Amino acid sequence: MTATAGSTGTPGPGSSSTVSSRTVPSSPATANAPRVLRVTKGHGTQNDFVLLDGRTGVALDDALVRALADRRAGIGGDGVIRLVASADLPEGAAVLAEDPAATWFMDYRNGDGSIAEMCGNGVRVVAEYARALGVWDPAAGELVLGTRAGVRRVREVAGPAGEAWYAVDMGVWHLPGGPEAVTSGGDAEVTVAGLPVPRPALSVDVGNPHTVLALAGEAELDAVDLTRAPGVDPVPPHGTNVELVVPLGEERTSDGTVVGRVRMRVHERGVGETRSCGTGACAAALAVRAWAGPQAPDVWLVDVPGGTVRVAALPDGHVELAGPAVLLADVDVDLDALGR
Numbered sequence: 001m002t003a004t005a006g007s008t009g010t011p012g013p014g015s016s017s018t019v020s021s022r023t024v025p026s027s028p029a030t031a032n033a034p035r036v037l038r039v040t041k042g043h044g045t046q047n048d049f050v051l052l053d054g055r056t057g058v059a060l061d062d063a064l065v066r067a068l069a070d071r072r073a074g075i076g077g078d079g080v081i082r083l084v085a086s087a088d089l090p091e092g093a094a095v096l097a098e099d100p101a102a103t104w105f106m107d108y109r110n111g112d113g114s115i116a117e118m119c120g121n122g123v124r125v126v127a128e129y130a131r132a133l134g135v136w137d138p139a140a141g142e143l144v145l146g147t148r149a150g151v152r153r154v155r156e157v158a159g160p161a162g163e164a165w166y167a168v169d170m171g172v173w174h175l176p177g178g179p180e181a182v183t184s185g186g187d188a189e190v191t192v193a194g195l196p197v198p199r200p201a202l203s204v205d206v207g208n209p210h211t212v213l214a215l216a217g218e219a220e221l222d223a224v225d226l227t228r229a230p231g232v233d234p235v236p237p238h239g240t241n242v243e244l245v246v247p248l249g250e251e252r253t254s255d256g257t258v259v260g261r262v263r264m265r266v267h268e269r270g271v272g273e274t275r276s277c278g279t280g281a282c283a284a285a286l287a288v289r290a291w292a293g294p295q296a297p298d299v300w301l302v303d304v305p306g307g308t309v310r311v312a313a314l315p316d317g318h319v320e321l322a323g324p325a326v327l328l329a330d331v332d333v334d335l336d337a338l339g340r
Helices: 062-069 090-098 120-133 179-183 218-223 278-292
Strands: 002-005 036-044 047-053 079-085 104-110 143-147 150-158 164-172 188-191 199-205 209-214 231-233 241-252 258-268 272-274 299-304 307-313 318-323 326-334
Touching: 036 120, 047 120, 062 079, 062 104, 079 120, 090 104, 090 143, 090 150, 104 120, 120 143, 120 150, 120 164, 120 278, 120 318, 120 326, 164 278, 179 199, 188 209, 199 278, 209 278, 218 241, 218 258, 241 278, 258 278, 278 299, 278 307, 278 318
Parallel strands: 047 079, 104 143, 209 241, 258 299
Antiparallel strands: 002 326, 036 047, 036 326, 079 104, 143 150, 150 164, 164 318, 188 199, 188 231, 199 209, 241 258, 258 272, 299 307, 307 318
């Protein structure tokens, strides 16, 4: 395979400055030429993905996703995302009925091949990918993106140091256990390797399921072992992501805004521990905010192993996630070498 490096804001897939797609000649003399699939590698706070352009007609199946996401025999990634016209998928047709502007769909798969509702970091990376492909211009307005969790709207914003970030309206969130789950400390019990006993945790739905467990301090957070999936009781019908969080208090930003801060680690269903999880960061911030009470800040900075994202609880009951997105390389994958 061949690759060309890139970065946020630089020309990307399909542009004249990237490595050109390899073509497979039809001449009999080149009948053994490899079958090639063009993909792009990107990440959002080191939550990394293999990206595919659905306009090429490429189809995804479990085996192809697993092969591409394999970190030793493939490209490597926490997941695989195909950007495809909404009209080309049954789920996309449903999204178009909800919002005709959602002409593009984020077809997201976990690294094990399973289908997931959506991914907060992945939405930002897809936005950068759509920009690089030339199908979205931030100057023209929001990217209206279909997902299996509904419509997500993306806009370009400034990060803490003035760098380009993307902010995603993640939609309506809720606590499946209701207000009583907050006052009682939680509605689930989580068993984690490295912690001596099960701990109470709070279920949070951000379009996909999360279970948030608060720890006493950073030393405890560092000591847990997430190479094994935490046990959750009761087990949600479709599984759950588990976030371990340590509240770090409040701070004042340069413009005088008071924001909360938490540190988080996450075990994602179908993947394992990842360097970041966008919906998990939302769930973690919302859970700590709920536990903190009505005087808690609406805006939170969430520190994950891969960086920092910003979460805001909006007045309309939605939650917004903001953070960076990076495209690293365009890659020509030899499908025969990949075993596909």
